[in-house]
Amino acid sequence: MDSYDVVVIGSGYGGAIPATRLAEAGMSVLLLERGKNRGTGDLTQSDAPVEIQEVIDLVIARNNVAFRTGKLVGGASINMDGAFFRMPQKSFEARDGKGRRYWPELYSRAALDPYYEKAEAMMKIRQVGWDEVPKTAGLFGMMLDAAGASCELSRMNYHNCLQCGFCSVGCVFDRKMTLRHTYLPLAYAAGATLISEATVSTIEPSSASSGYLVSYQRGAASTVVHGTRVIVAGGGIHTSALLLRSKAKLPKLSPHVGKNFNNNGEFAFVGLVPESFAELSSVFCYKGMENGGLMSFHWYDEEGFTLHPGAGLEPTVLTGDFKSATDAALPSRSWGLEYKRFAERVYPHKLIAFSALGLADGHAEIAIDGAGKPDIVTTDRTAFDAYIDRLEEIVTAVGKTSGITLFPSVPRELSGTTSAHLLSACRMAESADDGVVDPDGQLFGYENLYCCDASAVPYSLAVNPALTISAIAERTAELIVTKG
Amino acid sequence: MPTEIDRREFVRIALMAIGALTLPACNRPLAVVDEPDLAGGPDSIVGPDAGADSVSTTDTSTDTTSDADQVVSEYDLDPALPSLGGAPETANGRVVAAFCDTIIPSAHRDPMAAPGALEANVPALFFDARLPAAPLVPLLVSLLNAQSQTHFGARFDAIAPFRRIDVVERSLALFGELEFAIQLVKLGYFSSPQAATHLGYPGSNAGYRNDPDLTYDKPLTTPHPLSVAGNIP
Numbered sequence: 001m002d003s004y005d006v007v008v009i010g011s012g013y014g015g016a017i018p019a020t021r022l023a024e025a026g027m028s029v030l031l032l033e034r035g036k037n038r039g040t041g042d043l044t045q046s047d048a049p050v051e052i053q054e055v056i057d058l059v060i061a062r063n064n065v066a067f068r069t070g071k072l073v074g075g076a077s078i079n080m081d082g083a084f085f086r087m088p089q090k091s092f093e094a095r096d097g098k099g100r101r102y103w104p105e106l107y108s109r110a111a112l113d114p115y116y117e118k119a120e121a122m123m124k125i126r127q128v129g130w131d132e133v134p135k136t137a138g139l140f141g142m143m144l145d146a147a148g149a150s151c152e153l154s155r156m157n158y159h160n161c162l163q164c165g166f167c168s169v170g171c172v173f174d175r176k177m178t179l180r181h182t183y184l185p186l187a188y189a190a191g192a193t194l195i196s197e198a199t200v201s202t203i204e205p206s207s208a209s210s211g212y213l214v215s216y217q218r219g220a221a222s223t224v225v226h227g228t229r230v231i232v233a234g235g236g237i238h239t240s241a242l243l244l245r246s247k248a249k250l251p252k253l254s255p256h257v258g259k260n261f262n263n264n265g266e267f268a269f270v271g272l273v274p275e276s277f278a279e280l281s282s283v284f285c286y287k288g289m290e291n292g293g294l295m296s297f298h299w300y301d302e303e304g305f306t307l308h309p310g311a312g313l314e315p316t317v318l319t320g321d322f323k324s325a326t327d328a329a330l331p332s333r334s335w336g337l338e339y340k341r342f343a344e345r346v347y348p349h350k351l352i353a354f355s356a357l358g359l360a361d362g363h364a365e366i367a368i369d370g371a372g373k374p375d376i377v378t379t380d381r382t383a384f385d386a387y388i389d390r391l392e393e394i395v396t397a398v399g400k401t402s403g404i405t406l407f408p409s410v411p412r413e414l415s416g417t418t419s420a421h422l423l424s425a426c427r428m429a430e431s432a433d434d435g436v437v438d439p440d441g442q443l444f445g446y447e448n449l450y451c452c453d454a455s456a457v458p459y460s461l462a463v464n465p466a467l468t469i470s471a472i473a474e475r476t477a478e479l480i481v482t483k484g
Numbered sequence: 485m486p487t488e489i490d491r492r493e494f495v496r497i498a499l500m501a502i503g504a505l506t507l508p509a510c511n512r513p514l515a516v517v518d519e520p521d522l523a524g525g526p527d528s529i530v531g532p533d534a535g536a537d538s539v540s541t542t543d544t545s546t547d548t549t550s551d552a553d554q555v556v557s558e559y560d561l562d563p564a565l566p567s568l569g570g571a572p573e574t575a576n577g578r579v580v581a582a583f584c585d586t587i588i589p590s591a592h593r594d595p596m597a598a599p600g601a602l603e604a605n606v607p608a609l610f611f612d613a614r615l616p617a618a619p620l621v622p623l624l625v626s627l628l629n630a631q632s633q634t635h636f637g638a639r640f641d642a643i644a645p646f647r648r649i650d651v652v653e654r655s656l657a658l659f660g661e662l663e664f665a666i667q668l669v670k671l672g673y674f675s676s677p678q679a680a681t682h683l684g685y686p687g688s689n690a691g692y693r694n695d696p697d698l699t700y701d702k703p704l705t706t707p708h709p710l711s712v713a714g715n716i717p
Contacts, residue, residue, distance in 0.1 A: 048676070049609055049671055050609070085714070088716050109717060127714040130702055133699055134698050134699055135697075135698065135700055141705045145705045149705075150711075152711050155714040163695065287698055294705070295714065297716050318670065334666075334670075335587040335588065336586070336589065337593075340594065340598065343674075343683070347683050410663075411660070411663045
């Protein structure tokens with residue numbers, strides 16, 4: 001049986017970063033990734049569901065789907081929209097209904113700033129310029145300005161972007177500084193071994209020595225490797241599923257595994273822009289980078305949410321829930337012949353899309369089915385629905401100042417777990433009574449078993465989470481190196 | 485109606501609902517199609533046969549739609565589908581194709597003859613093992629057939645297209661989860677080359693790189709008073 005100082009499961013931000021740092025520190029590192037190892041030349045510009053499925057994981061749930069977890073070597077860095085923000089201090093201070101802070105006390109903006117800096121430097125994150133903001137995002141900016149709301153130019157890891165509009169199936173032009181462009185080459189150079197298309201089935205403590213046995217399947221072959229340390233970084237859904245599959249062999253695991261699943265308060269809107277908007281005929285909703293390059297913190301202090309434009313893959317913006325029972329200009333239902341005519345009328349010049357991220361409670365938990373595959377179970381939606389109600393009220397009023405009619409991008413029934421931000425199902429906490437992972441990234445009850453991916457983020461952030469996950473991963477790696 | 489039920493419970497409740505609702509309407513038991521490859525079409529159905537004639541005679545008092553409010557074209561009366569859009573030639577395949585044709589009507593029943601879900605081969609997506617919808621096909625078919633049998637006395641694919649709209653709406657009211665299937669049809673259609681061509685979308689790699697008319701290239705908003713290079717503290 002092969003043995004490594006560290007076995008890392010998953011090659012997204014929570015896995016690739018510690019794999020790199022620990023390999024650089026001289027440890028033997030095995031990186032297991034269930035996805036394919038696709039280079040830029042292997043990516044395809046297509047928004048067809050079958051092609052998207054090659055890049056983005058669609059997890060079917062009992063009454064929903066969760067999507068946009070990464071599915072290739074490099075994880076979500078391949079398909080994410082490229083926006084990286086440091087989490088404001090207010091988000092670190094978020095508290096539960098009992099007044100307890102979600103984040104462990106040692107976490108603050110100041111405490112994470114050195115790690116934010118490291119990750120930003122590695123991934124070449126910079127603030128974009130107005131000359132990079134597509135007109136569709138410009139409309140979003142004008143809408144906010146008309147409402148008296150502030151808006152920032154985003155911080156992104158794109159360089160010399162060609163604005164082709166196909167970010168979330170992976171940049172075929174090498175303009176997005178993914179983990180394949182930044183950390184992973186350093187990991188390989190330092191001796192880390194990557195095995196792709198390897199699906200880990202279980203983890204168990206080694207009876208013969210310290211550390212853990214990691215069982216994985218690659219094709220028809222089953223393999224067991226030993227890791228003195230194991231880092232679970234399967235992402236917001238699969239980390240929980242793996243731990244739940246391993247629960248019989250890891251009996252001290254926290255009962256919180258899979259609980260508190262949180263979508264970062266993400267809720268997307270599509271807007272129908274009136275003819276009166278300037279230069280409308282030259283605004284094509286599918287042109288340019290999907291993120292749009294803007295971010296508004298205007299409502300963050302008082303309401304706890306941010307807004308950013310983002311068209312997503314086009315013309316799938318037309319999957320939006322456009323309908324009205326009273327407005328004759330709109331279809332009465334968002335499907336059928338009437339809807340088909342509506343789509344022809346409004347596409348491509350009259351649509352904008354944007355998303356909110358907010359400090360909001362989760363309303364789902366991750367379970368596994370009989371085959372050990374992940375499932376998502378909706379729990380109490382009361383708080384989340386109240387958050388969405390408030391959000392819709394504010395955002396709809398903002399749209400009205402510019403004559404823009406807003407609709408949810410998906411029906412309410414599908415909101416909440418259809419997200420790119422899948423957090424907190426193995427959340428970090430001060431004690432095992434509240435979470436799965438201790439403040440240093442180690443699972444409660446299991447020495448040298450770590451988790452520092454999206455699952456460990458304790459609560460919604462209200463900003464894009466990739467940079468915070470990266471900073472936590474940098475910190476965890478540093479602690480492991482120091483511990484030796 | 486519970487908001488959260490598991491798949492087995494979904495089927496169990498659906499079957500109970502079918503039994504409870506259909507017996508008074510059809511006065512005989514039903515066979516619910518829930519196997520992907522169950523052979524046969526209308527002949528295999530226990531219940532009234534399909535067709536425009538039977539539609540007009542099997543309405544029940546439970547039907548809340550008002551025909552007087554609807555303009556029904558010849559296209560809306562003919563249940564035949566011009567193709568199954570890549571779905572298998574099975575009972576489930578026919579129902580899924582009829583469902584997709586209801587969500588994005590196909591050229592044969594579009595007065596403008598614009599391509600729709602069948603021309604874009606959307607039904608095939610429901611049977612593609614690489615996508616997550618396949619396990620839900622039996623549930624989708626059961627749900628649609630149950631409502632269709634209950635209210636119109638025939639399977640979903642055998643009733644007139646304008647009745648299918650009513651069935652989908654009734655099914656949605658019962659099970660909001662059906663939105664998932666509607667979204668998949670819309671996603672499949674609007675991402676298809678057929679829809680792109682129809683809508684005037686040039687598709688990938690077709691001229692929008694480095695577009696000189698991409699941006700307004702001027703400040704359009706004011707930043708947050710506390711922001712530093714895009715972050716706030």
